[in-house]
Amino acid sequence: MKLIRLLIITVLSGSFFAANAQGVSVVGKVTTFQEYPLRNVSIVLKTAGTEYLTDSAGLFQFQSGPNEKLRISAHGFVTEDVRLKDYKSGDTLRVDLRFRNSEKNFNYATGYDYISADQLSSAIAHFESGPDYSSYNSIIEIIEGRVPGVSCTGSSIQIRSSQLLEGGTADALLVVDGVIVDYPVFIAVPPSQVKSIDMLKGAAASARYGSRGMGGVIVVKTKAAQ
Template sequence: MKTKLILLFLFFAASCYQPLVAQKRDVKGKVTTFGEIPLNKVLITGKNLDKEYFSDENGNFSLVCDEAEKLTFEAHGFTSKKIKVSGFNEGDSIKVDLPYKKGEKYFEAATGYGHISEKQLNYAIAHLEAGPDYSAYRTIFEAIEGRVSGVSVGSNMVNIRGTTTLNEGPTPALLVVDGTIVEFSVFANIPPSQVKSIDVLKGAAASARYGTRGMGGVIVVKTKSGN
């Protein structure tokens, strides 16, 4: 009788333990900086990983880990990030973007450890981070007309050449600043020195994002503060 009870207990214990066994998942993805430049030799660790992993020269990585694992991505000269695997659907490609730490010592670390080439990092700092310098212009409208072709500014509207509408006369472009649609008067008060980038959308690109509001095209401005 005791033997049967012991066997029954062991069977029950084993059945209870089974759901506790961690589920494994194949995880793949890419590590970048500045949103688009791949990072090489990024260290990827986790509490229950069997070993350390690294991204390749294209920023790609692949590993097998527990579904509940939290992965840490580290590279010299960049801010590290932690990613919960459970936050992504199985089969998803995980995109991890590591912010660059500004400064000469971080530049030397990032390039010296082979995460990114000097040419790539110099380009990123000059074009992707800072953007063009608009501070020489007196107004945001001068900056637009001076740097973007096919755009003209009227007394209370901005027009984009090549946009067509069903209405008679020109249809003003939609003005978007840091993701928010703004009035002409608000747009006019943006200091050129605070402008990070200016983009012009028209046709399918404008309508896909802004619908009928973008019939006259869209002027998209991002500021350095993001506000």
């Protein structure tokens, strides 16, 4: 009986280690300011103790255990820790490192060749030159004052001339920092945190959001997402 139990434990243990040894193929990309790729960024597998570096396009690839934890770091940027337990093989693991804006960190970022001085200067200038909406009372007030062709009803937003195939109109799709949100969440965005507001309609809206964009799309980016 003891021998049988020992065999069962041995088989189960072997299955456990085999499953964990299989691992996954991880493909990822590291950027900053949601756009600019970062090269030579350190990707450390904390359990395995191995290190990889991003290439000139900010890309990295390796084999890993499914429960590995990554530490992604570069001088002058905020370090990010990532767990692979929710990673799906075949997807691209995207990590955007936040730049610590200072002269010293600018020298670090460019001196370690993570990004060129021209690119980083352009990114910082673009980030800092955004309009200041803090004088507005609500995001709806911003839209009514700066986005043409919209109508805010109090519970939805409609874009004039954005017609459905049946001839009617539809509420605009509301997107904040790349996430589709409902009206209460949308109007709760503080005006002082709004970085930019764009309107998509017609083919541009349908191409990106399919049938959900038939009524047009209001796209908001906040400063927190930069």
